[in-house]
Amino acid sequence: MKxxxxxxxxxxxxxxxxxxxxxxPPDVLACVEESGPAAVYLRDFRVELPAAKPGEKTPMFRKAxxxxxxxxxxxxFCNAKGEAVxxxxxxxxxxxxxxxxxxxxxxxxxxxxxxxxGPYNIVITFKDGEAGEAIGIMSHVKISESRRxxx
Amino acid sequence: xxxxxxLIYMIRYTAFLFAGLLLLSACSNRPKNEDxxxxxxxxxxxxxxxxxxxxxxxxxxxxxPLEVASLLSDLDVPFSVAYLSDPDNMSSYSTNLEMxxxxxxxxxxxxxxxxxxxxGTAINYLSTINKLTDALDIGQFFDFIKMKRLATSENSxxxxxxxxxxxxxxxxxxxxxxxxxxxxxxxxxGVWIEGLYLATQVYEKTELEQVRDxxxxxxxxxxxxxxxxxxxxxxDYVQQIIEGYKKIKAQFDEVTITYEIGEPETVxxxxxxxxxxxESSTIEMDAVTLSNIIDITEEIRNKHLNI
Numbered sequence: 001m002k003x004x005x006x007x008x009x010x011x012x013x014x015x016x017x018x019x020x021x022x023x024x025p026p027d028v029l030a031c032v033e034e035s036g037p038a039a040v041y042l043r044d045f046r047v048e049l050p051a052a053k054p055g056e057k058t059p060m061f062r063k064a065x066x067x068x069x070x071x072x073x074x075x076x077f078c079n080a081k082g083e084a085v086x087x088x089x090x091x092x093x094x095x096x097x098x099x100x101x102x103x104x105x106x107x108x109x110x111x112x113x114x115x116x117x118g119p120y121n122i123v124i125t126f127k128d129g130e131a132g133e134a135i136g137i138m139s140h141v142k143i144s145e146s147r148r149x150x151x
Numbered sequence: 152x153x154x155x156x157x158l159i160y161m162i163r164y165t166a167f168l169f170a171g172l173l174l175l176s177a178c179s180n181r182p183k184n185e186d187x188x189x190x191x192x193x194x195x196x197x198x199x200x201x202x203x204x205x206x207x208x209x210x211x212x213x214x215x216p217l218e219v220a221s222l223l224s225d226l227d228v229p230f231s232v233a234y235l236s237d238p239d240n241m242s243s244y245s246t247n248l249e250m251x252x253x254x255x256x257x258x259x260x261x262x263x264x265x266x267x268x269x270x271g272t273a274i275n276y277l278s279t280i281n282k283l284t285d286a287l288d289i290g291q292f293f294d295f296i297k298m299k300r301l302a303t304s305e306n307s308x309x310x311x312x313x314x315x316x317x318x319x320x321x322x323x324x325x326x327x328x329x330x331x332x333x334x335x336x337x338x339x340x341g342v343w344i345e346g347l348y349l350a351t352q353v354y355e356k357t358e359l360e361q362v363r364d365x366x367x368x369x370x371x372x373x374x375x376x377x378x379x380x381x382x383x384x385x386x387d388y389v390q391q392i393i394e395g396y397k398k399i400k401a402q403f404d405e406v407t408i409t410y411e412i413g414e415p416e417t418v419x420x421x422x423x424x425x426x427x428x429x430e431s432s433t434i435e436m437d438a439v440t441l442s443n444i445i446d447i448t449e450e451i452r453n454k455h456l457n458i
Contacts, residue, residue, distance in 0.1 A: 022291045024317050032313055036423075040221050040266075041313045042212070043320050065212045066375065069368050069432055070361065071222070088426075095415050096426040107424035115428040116410060117368040119375070140218055142225040 031078035031135040036109060039074050039139035045124065047084060047136060052129030061124040065138075069117040072141040076109035082132025088112055089121040099127070111141065213376055214255075214343035216262035217316055219350050219365060223266075226361055230267040234352050235260045236345065236456050238279035243457045247287055248388040251326075251334040254283045255341020256456055258319050263349060265312050270302040273311075277302060284322065287334065292321040333383040340392055343369075343376055347399075348452045351445040366444060367434035370403040395451040402443045407435040 028044050035041065049059040067073060075098070077084040083106055088096040098110045106127065114120075126132030236256050244250045257280050264273040281295040294314070301311040326335040347369050354362045377396055383389045413429025436444075452458070 022321070023294070024314070024321075028317075029313075040217055041316055042215060042217065044317070063211060066372060067212070068218060068365075070364060071218065090430075095428055098424065100424075107419075107422075109423060111423060111425040113425065113427040115431040117371055117432070140215075140221050142221060144225050144227075 027078065027080070027135055028137075031076065031137050034078060035074060035076045035137050035139045038142045040142065042073075042138045042140050044138070045122075045136040047124050048133045049124075049126055049131060051131040058125050058129045063122045064119050065122055066118065067112070067114040067120045069115050071114050072143050073112045073114060074109050074139045074141050075112070075122075076137050076139075078135045078137075080133040080135075082126035082130045082134070084108075084132060084134040084136065085125050085127060086110060086136065087123045087125075089123065090116070090118065095120070213372060213379070214259075214339050214346055216258040216319055216342050216346075217266065217312070219346040220259075220263040220266040222361070222365060223263075223349070223353055226359060228353050228357055228359070228362070230263075230269060231352075231356075232269075232272065234349050235263070236458060238275045240457055241279050241282060246388065247334060248337055248386060250283050250286055251337040252341040252388075252392065252455065254280060254287065254322075255338035255343075256345040257283070257341075258315075258338070259342045259345035259349070261315055262312075265308065265315060268308055270308070270311065273302050274299060287322075287326075289322040289325055292325060293318045333386060333389065336379050336383055337389065337392065340376060340380060340396070343372065344396075344448070344452045344455065347448050351448045354441070355445055363436070363441065364434055366441065367406050367408065367436050368432075370406045370408060373400055373403055392455065395455055399444070399447050399451055402440060402447050405436070405440040405443075409433045409435065 028046075031044070032041050045061065045063065047061040049061060052058045075086050077086070085097065085099045085106065087094055087098075096110060096112050098107045099105070100107070122138075124134075124136060126134075238257060238260075241250075241253065244253050257276055261273055261276045261280065264270070264276060277295060277298050281290070281293060284290040284293040298311065298314055298318075301307045301314060323335050323338060326332065326338070347366070350362055350365045350369075353359070354366055373396060377393065377400065380389055380393050380396065384393055409432065411431050411433070413431070415429055416427045418425050418427065
């Protein structure tokens with residue numbers, strides 16, 4: 001009887017937690033605040049990757065996503081560990097990378113002016129294949145406001 | 152009993168000590184100048200193509216409650232409450248499938264209202280969305296009290312936009328994670344039809360070229376959406392939605408989208424990198440086709456939303 005009571009209590013606890021309001025994690029909120037002017041939040045990515053092993057492929061986070069033509073998107077990262085690098089591919093080519101090897105420079109945030117509606121692959125890795133943890137924010141940028149704030 | 156606990160602790164500590172020694176010896180065996188840098192390996196071409204099978208689970212952002220509204224607001228298109236569905240219509244939905252579809256449509260309306268800072272009207276929508284999320288067991292991701300507070304406060308528009316969009320994302324993810332991808336697909340379908348309706352109605356009033364392009368671009372998105380919906384076609388309600396969307400697709404089949412290939416242009420503005428895609432698309436859609444799309448969208452949207 002005691003065992004049944006315990007099971008009932010556990011089930012009750014699990015059931016009740018399903019209805020507890022689940023707030024947005026504060027680190028996501030903080031990163032949204034860093035997304036800059038004219039940005040309208042669309043989604044966030046939590047990326048945690050292990051270190052790459054020599055001779056093996058760099059661990060990567062991948063998400064297929066529809067991007068719309070004539071829309072300006074911004075991607076910003078808040079790194080807790082390592083430095084996140086984003087690459088955007090269409091079905092055959094790399095469109096964007098936040099790392100410029102010729103200047104050894106990492107850009108954060110980066111913007112992508114999409115001209116063709118369709119599925120794209122968002123690929124995120126960490127600098128030099130190191131282990132890393134980051135929050136990524138994808139925003140829609142109002143082009144007119146972006147121009148105004150750039151003046 | 153006490154001896155047994157001490158013994159368990161001793162075994163644990165010995166195991167930790169042993170693991171620590173192993174780790175130290177592994178580190179000391181590594182040559183000092185070993186190159187640990189790893190080159191990024193580009194994904195293979197076939198890895199980049201999103202297959203029809205994978206589409207159902209992996210692709211995101213098929214329809215967004217904010218993107219059409221954000222573009223319209225950016226173009227200074229005047230707001231109109233006439234484009235919105237009726238939140239008081241909830242009583243006409245009885246199944247989870249119907250409610251998920253309605254939730255999607257209302258989420259799109261909420262995005263439009265928030266984007267235009269019409270937060271007073273948004274409260275009716277928030278209230279119905281709250282009831283729908285509770286009915287679908289995803290109420291834990293929709294903080295009605297917080298959203299109502301944000302909607303009635305001044306200078307909290309950014310927070311409201313973020314909170315509503317973030318709630319939508321988390322509800323959608325939760326539906327997928329709890330094996331209710333059919334509800335997620337319907338919710339996204341509701342967002343899409345309401346966004347398309349908004350764009351077509353705005354085009355009819357304004358004849359803005361950018362809005363016409365938004366409408367034309369939906370050809371590809373509709374094809375992807377139909378692939379997703381067809382995974383759940385055994386449900387009668389999903390079948391009804393598919394039939395309606397196929398009528399819209401029949402009109403979009405008359406639209407031709409051509410592409411011009413080009414290398415992306417990279418510019419740096421105030422230290423921020425911006426890449427401009429050079430591969431542009433041209434939408435060929437004659438006036439009759441566009442008019443047919445506007446009419447059929449209104450017909451199907453009103454039928455599915457019981458308007």
